[in-house]
Amino acid sequence: MKNQLFIDGxxxxxxxxxxxxxxxxxxxxxxxxxxxxxxDDIDRAVGAARRAFDTGPWPRMSGSERGAVLRRMGDxxxxxxxxxxxxxxxxxxxxLPEANWDIDDTAGVFHFYADLAARLDNSAEQDIPLAMEGxxxxxxxxxxxxAGAIIPWNFPMLMASWKVAPALAAGCTVVLKPSELTxxxxxxxxxxxxxxxxxxxxLNIVPGFGPEAGQPLTEHPGVDKxxxxxxxxxxxxxxxxxxxxxxxxxxxxxGKSPLVVFADTPIDEAVEWIMFGIFWxxxxxxxxxxxxxxxEPIYEPLLARLAxxxxxxxxxxxxxxGVLLGPLVSPSQHEKVLAAIERGKxxxxxxxxGGVPEGLEHGCYVQPTIFADMAEDAWIWREEIFGPVVCVKxxxxxxEAIRMAxxxxxxxxxxxxxxxxxxxxxxxxxxRAGIVWxxxxxxxxxxxPWGGTKQSGIGRELxxxxxxxxxxxxxxxxxxxxxxxxxxLK
Numbered sequence: 299m300k301n302q303l304f305i306d307g308x309x310x311x312x313x314x315x316x317x318x319x320x321x322x323x324x325x326x327x328x329x330x331x332x333x334x335x336x337x338d339d340i341d342r343a344v345g346a347a348r349r350a351f352d353t354g355p356w357p358r359m360s361g362s363e364r365g366a367v368l369r370r371m372g373d374x375x376x377x378x379x380x381x382x383x384x385x386x387x388x389x390x391x392x393x394l395p396e397a398n399w400d401i402d403d404t405a406g407v408f409h410f411y412a413d414l415a416a417r418l419d420n421s422a423e424q425d426i427p428l429a430m431e432g433x434x435x436x437x438x439x440x441x442x443x444x445a446g447a448i449i450p451w452n453f454p455m456l457m458a459s460w461k462v463a464p465a466l467a468a469g470c471t472v473v474l475k476p477s478e479l480t481x482x483x484x485x486x487x488x489x490x491x492x493x494x495x496x497x498x499x500x501l502n503i504v505p506g507f508g509p510e511a512g513q514p515l516t517e518h519p520g521v522d523k524x525x526x527x528x529x530x531x532x533x534x535x536x537x538x539x540x541x542x543x544x545x546x547x548x549x550x551x552x553g554k555s556p557l558v559v560f561a562d563t564p565i566d567e568a569v570e571w572i573m574f575g576i577f578w579x580x581x582x583x584x585x586x587x588x589x590x591x592x593x594e595p596i597y598e599p600l601l602a603r604l605a606x607x608x609x610x611x612x613x614x615x616x617x618x619x620g621v622l623l624g625p626l627v628s629p630s631q632h633e634k635v636l637a638a639i640e641r642g643k644x645x646x647x648x649x650x651x652g653g654v655p656e657g658l659e660h661g662c663y664v665q666p667t668i669f670a671d672m673a674e675d676a677w678i679w680r681e682e683i684f685g686p687v688v689c690v691k692x693x694x695x696x697x698e699a700i701r702m703a704x705x706x707x708x709x710x711x712x713x714x715x716x717x718x719x720x721x722x723x724x725x726x727x728x729x730r731a732g733i734v735w736x737x738x739x740x741x742x743x744x745x746x747p748w749g750g751t752k753q754s755g756i757g758r759e760l761x762x763x764x765x766x767x768x769x770x771x772x773x774x775x776x777x778x779x780x781x782x783x784x785x786x787l788k
Contacts, residue, residue, distance in 0.1 A: 299385065301332045303339055303505070304488030306346035307498030313338035318478060318507075323391040323625040323632075323662040324615045332481050335506030337514040340473070343502035344520040347444045347471040350499030357441050357469040361418035368415060368467060370494035371487075372408030375401060375455075378490075382455065382483055387616040389480045390454060391625040391662065392579055394617050400456045403744070407459040407760075410744045414765050415467035426773075435775040441469030442546060442770050443522030446515045448536075449484070450528045451477035451627050452582040452684075458484045460748075460759050461525045462501060468768035473502045473521070475512050479628050481505035508532065519543060525767065526550070527584070530753050548757030548767050550584065550749055552682045553710030556703035557587035557739055558693075558725060560716035561595040567737070568592075568600055568715055569607050572688070575713065575739030577611060577666050580626055581686035584754075585711035587739045589679060590690045591699050597692040601670055604690070605650035608666045613655045625662040626685060632662035635685030638678065639667055646672030646679075646689065674702065682708070696721065700728045709751035713739045732758070 301317075302309040316334040321327060351357055356364070375382065382404075383397035390397075418439065426435040447461035458474060465472045476484035484503060491501045504511055512532075516524055516539045526536050527550040540547045557575055559568045575587035592600050616624040626632045639652055651667030666686045672679050679689050693699040703712055712729040715737050716722040726734045732750040735741065742748065742760075749758040757767060777783070 299330060299482060300485040300489060301330055301482075302485075303333045303335055303343075304485060304501070304503040305339070305343045306502065307492060309488060312336060312506075313342070320389065320479075320482065321628065322388050323627055323629075325660055326629060326662065329388060330482060332485070332505050335475070335504035335511040337510065339504050339506070340511055340514040340518060343473045343504050344444060344446075344515070344518045346499035346502055347473050348520045350497060351441070351444055351471040354471070354497050354499060356466075356471060356497050356500045359469075361415045361422070361467075364467060364469065365412040365415035367494050367496050368408050368412035368463060371490050371496070372405045372412065374490045374493055375408060376405035378486075379405070382486065384617070385486075386454060386483050387624070389482045390451065390627055392616055393621045393624050396579060397616065400453055404455045404459045407456070407744050408463045411463040411467040411765065414464075414762065418467075432778045432781045433775055434778075435773060438772045438774055439769045440772055442768050443470060444520055445470045445472050445523045445525060445768060446518070446521040447472055447474045448512050448515065448524075448526045448528065449474070449476055451480040452579060452584070454480040455483035455487075457527055458487060460527075460764065462487065464759075464764040465525075465768045466496070466500065468765055470523070470768045471500045473504065473515060475515055476503065476505050478505060478507050513539075516540065517542075521545065523547070523768065533755065548749075548759070549755040550757075550759060551710075551753060551755040552708060553584050553586070553750065553754050554589055554680065554682050554706050554708045555585055555587045555711040555713070555731065556589045556591060556706070556729075557713040558591045558699045558703055558715070559593065559596070559600065560714075560718070560721065561593040562717040563596075563715040563737075565596065565600050565603055568596075569604050571713070571715065571737075571739045572604055573607060573611070573666075576688040577608070577623060577686050578740060580623055580664075582627060582631075582684055583740065585733060585740060587711070587713050588683065588688050589703075589706075590688055591693050591702055592690060593699070594692045594694050601649060601668075601690055605668055608650050608668060611666050613658065613663055613665070615661075623663075623666060623686060626664060627662070629662055631684070632664065635664050635683060635687065638681075638683045638685070639664075639687060642667075642669050642672070642678040642687070642689075645676040646670060649690070651686075674705065680706065696725065700725060704728075704730045707753045710754035711735070711750070
């Protein structure tokens with residue numbers, strides 16, 4: 299287990315010598331201490347990344363050479379999957395099968411961007427047809443420079459890969475700040491990078507708290523690009539800070555995503571996707587479909603079946619067999635979600651759950667909770683809770699469902715279920731959201747763009763769009779010297 303900062307290819311203590319505690323949310327006990335990065339450490343890390351970009355080999359290597367390093371990183375992650383997944387469970391709380399998926403996906407992200415890096419050898423330049431004779435022009439893709447990446451705690455290693463892999467594929471160098479709640483798997487990337495042959499300084503990892511490490515990273519003049527996943531307030535602050543130096547920014551922020559279920563949907567299918575859409579990963583998912591709209595004819599029977607099945611979900615330690623719902627990530631998040639539930643009891647009908655599971659009071663556990671029949675302006679209907687809490691309302695017409703689904707300051711994701719695929723497609727296109735699912739909820743693919751509209755963020759991650767986040771386009775135009783220009787010299 300790595301517990302130091304990773305700067306310029308070496309693990310090291312924080313400049314202050316301070317550490318912070320990392321807890322296991324299943325029992326609230328400290329199981330690790332990690333170096334507490336601060337402004338001095340961010341400055342060292344940015345300096346290392348700056349040197350690696352300005353004079354080091356990484357940006358000057360071919361795309362195929364960079365791709366080979368990224369592929370080796372992916373191979374090592376895949377080979378270490380069991381250990382990394384168990385560390386993720388202890389650090390984050392999620393069930394082991396979900397942690398296994400995350401690590402598999404992390405390896406896949408590195409492999410995907412290894413391939414895209416290699417393709418840059420043939421696609422980094424594009425000839426531009428010009429209307430004036432004597433000139434030739436081309437557009438050249440180049441790495442943006444030093445990228446500062448700040449990631450959340452809900453998918454610790456996977457979220458790191460979403461930013462680190464495309465940035466490195468583009469030829470950028472990176473300073474990564476993982477969440478102070480879940481820093482451990484991200485710190486393993488330092489050793490994995492060294493083993494793969496990544497040059498020193500190309501990847502630097504500084505765990506720490508937002509005001510002490512995150513803010514200095516966003517403010518540092520040596521950083522060219524900022525990529526952030528997290529809350530709307532923090533994203534707004536980062537965007538404002540970046541404006542000072544005109545840094546490029548990509549933001550993936552919060553959500554309160556709707557799932558619209560039409561009456562022609564089989565109830566079993568609807569229950570499966572409603573529960574997965576909100577109870578997977580303890581509901582700690584930015585795209586969670588936490589607002590469910592059900593067409594009136596099946597509203598009561600579907601709600602009753604949903605409550606019945608939610609009560610059957612096994613809650614417990616993420617390493618126990620059959621567990622589908624682990625603890626929330628931290629005591630503070632636990633308190634926040636329980637407070638939201640208490641508020642919800644004053645705003646809607648509590649159908650199921652609503653508290654701490656009996657016998658699990660020692661950890662950060664919350665029952666899968668269902669509210670129904672709240673007003674459209676209710677706080678629990680409109681605000682992101684980031685826990686296993688779903689709000690359910692009926693609708694009568696397609697237009698009403700679309701209006702209610704779009705009535706949100708968020709626009710990350712949305713979903714629709716119907717046996718009528720023409721209607722499902724029509725509704726999907728009417729949603730104001732960056733990601734839309736038909737007859738499912740939450741599937742995420744490395745090849746497809748990920749990001750939101752409105753206050754859910756700007757820019758897209760994953761796929762070719764993720765690589766483009768870390769590239770700039772340079773125009774290079776040349777003139778045929780054999781042709782006199784003739785403005786001054788005749």
